[in-house]
Amino acid sequence: MSASAPPTRRILHVDVDAMFVQCARIADPALANEELIVVGGSPEGRGVVASASYGCRRYGVRSAMPMAEALRLCPRAVRVGVSRAVVGQKHRELEAALGRWTPLAAMASVDEGYLDLTGCEALYDDEPLEATARRIQRAVREEVGLDVSIGGGSNKLIAKLATSLAKPAGVHVVPAGGEADFVATLHPGEIPGFGPVLVAELKRRGLDSIAALRALDMETLRRWWGEERARTIWARVRGISHEPVTVGDDIPQSVSSERTYARDLVGDDELARALLALVAEAAQAMRKKGLSARTVTVKARDPRFQDRQKSRTLPEPVRTERAILPIARELLLQLRADHPTPIRLLGVRLSSLTHLDAPEQTTLLDVAPAVESERDRRLAAAADALRARFGKRAIGPGGMVGGE
């Protein structure tokens, strides 16, 4: 068995520094010189921090922290909402900017992306990875107007971890061969995939360092976490990852819309109105992506933060409010029958997605009446067109003219 070893990969992870804060400053130039900005929450309360400026972070403010606590820690902070349009625009600009450096560039979320520069060395005069990273950083600042931090290494895991050392607005590259030593300097909770639950379990078992985790043999890991999880843990604590940077605009797994209400919902009418609005948002977002769904899920969170969901999968994909709403209503009815409690959060998710123009699945046995008529689809498309032209409020939710 002789196989030439694959070349050491050259991976970069590009991450926007406090993306929502930078977007808020772009949306409102009056904030350009404001150091204390916290994005997120709602004027009524009941929100968390989506992003905090580095100024606020010095006071201990962090993402996902309840807004009330953030403002207690940093009372002078200016609270602003998320400017979705700007965030979306900057996301697309960043994607385009990164794509100019290699065909293997892919966004991993709204504010971060990976580049695989393996084999591109000649294109960049064989300069060190760090030098390329710095040029990309400057280019993003000029072309997109955003400060980013960049981490580099021989795989995505290492590149991402390196980014946290680069922040803010820096570059950090882990040399090939130095992966294991680099990871050894971290705390288990810093490893992607090691969330609060796993970290607590590790602590219970007396495992509070990467070294302690590395000392475990595979058999023990398997016994505690099962084959799959054991392999992942074993590799991550050693800085090993083979996950490729993949491009391709895949069909998303789901499109959803959910809302936490200022007051818990109780009455039939307010629940019906809330559900209609969520169905309309989700369906419209889905159609915008050119997709249809076979599965409808309704999710409810009670005041004690217990989440429950009901879903139904249809034989054929649907895309209109007219088809989705009755199903969502039934699911909500079942949820309420099983758990008659006030509802803090309500959500609608559409999944099992396919492209709108995917050929209809028809079989000889398929005699069930269509859940959605061609007329329904044309009406929904017409309503979408009106909204695109005259704004979201041009027509009621779902375009259900005449009340529905």
Place this chain on the structure above:
DNA sequence: TCTGGGGTCCTAGGACCC
């Protein structure tokens, strides 16, 4: 301190089919 909204992935049990 009182907990958002957008997602992905995994597990596990039951139905159903071969």
Place this chain on the structure above:
DNA sequence: TCTGGGGTCCTAGGACCC
């Protein structure tokens, strides 16, 4: 007769990420 095994789909719940 009283007992199979594997694959796929569906549903529900939950961990995790940004």
